[in-house]
Amino acid sequence: MSAQASGPAADVPRARRAEVPEATVARLPVYLRALHALAETGRTTVSSEALASAAGVGSAKLRKDLSHLGSYGTRGVGYEVQELVFHISGALGLGQRWSVVLVGVGHLGQALAGYGGFDDRGFRIAALLDADAARVGDVVAGMPIRSLDELDEVVREEDVSIGVIATPAEAAQDVCDRLVGAGVRSILNFAPTVLQVPDGVDVRRVDLSNELQILSFHEHRKATLAEVSA
């Protein structure tokens, strides 16, 4: 976004990168998980129809999504599971291990720390940090909790590129600022606040209450419709 194509489009090595659409990127992890599940059942190939159904999307959408990565299917047969896993992982940048720092070790933080999905895929928790001095030193999920003051040090030494915020809402913006100050440019925020960040920093929010309220809207709508037809 910052370094736009300066004059000649020759800076791009091979223009094979047709810029994967954001909506597609958001679905790739779902496909990847479905593929892993299929692999465990022993399947070696899948049709777009079968994979789409396992991922909860339409088959045309799936095929179009995959076509943005390249042409890795075989007509008349389908996709080879392992090959697809490889290519999707590559597109998502999971070839390398990303170091993650987790800030805030309450119940949610512990749930995240204990979550198996980290090590399996390409993520490694570099450190658990908490502002509460009484908690520092406790061991959670096999790791000692360290002080929030060690943030810069951790980010530098462990080459952390992703920060996860699982603090109370009041602390989130401050922690965010510290993360950005330390050089972290990707943040996953579980605190119920909208974080203000400079350009070039990506933030993704996960908010339980939001999701419940969206469900509430649909329940409400269903209930109102039912009332009308009654």
Added chain:
Amino acid sequence: MSAQASGPAADVPRARRAEVPEATVARLPVYLRALHALAETGRTTVSSEALASAAGVGSAKLRKDLSHLGSYGTRGVGYEVQELVFHISGALGLGQRWSVVLVGVGHLGQALAGYGGFDDRGFRIAALLDADAARVGDVVAGMPIRSLDELDEVVREEDVSIGVIATPAEAAQDVCDRLVGAGVRSILNFAPTVLQVPDGVDVRRVDLSNELQILSFHEHRKATLAEVSA
């Protein structure tokens, strides 16, 4: 915008309200939270500009979103905070208290059970359920854990309309089926699986690993771009 409904639009009972777009619905909770935060600082009115910035969106988008609910602003002044809270809450169906059943009381389940955001807004945890008999009877966040077998009973007696799944992935589909069987039509799924449900049932997924992978994609892209320009 209401007057010129020439002919057909006026007598269609079902299409009474102009159907709030899904993308807008997803943002309403964010606005609501920002408004509550503003209310606590003593503000009684906000401009679309100020509220938009607090919510992390553009002001035009905010105004268009709000316009789907009605015309509740005052030109030259802005929106009255309390009034907007009232109308957004109404649109989201938060006027009534929804009963929620939480299945799976591991670390994540405990984090959710202890989350303040439930009681504050219009949600009430009707029961905590877990399949592990050894856990049944334990008290978490002031509530006793009950057996998963009591699901039907709980849903019926407590008029539960929303189910939250915080179990391991393996158990999620089974729990989902039970919830649907008991009559629950809105499900919030924290387990890393895509649930298969019949039509008429809404499912929202929250998946930590997905979010991390999306961040990974962007980090990867940034890193690749930086490499090229170097």
Added chain:
DNA sequence: ACGCGCTTGTGAACGGTTGCACAAAGTCGT
């Protein structure tokens, strides 16, 4: 009372996403 400045609400243009429908391309059985 009246114009001035501010802010909302919205029509219209734009860009991205979805779904359809089908040609291209492969496999399998005979």
Added chain:
DNA sequence: ACGACTTTGTGCAACCGTTCACAAGCGCGT
């Protein structure tokens, strides 16, 4: 070897969502 069958990859059209730009409306100061 070949035709029937299957499934991918994609052009196209409809749809949805975002952004721009501005007229309409409101309060305030004079």
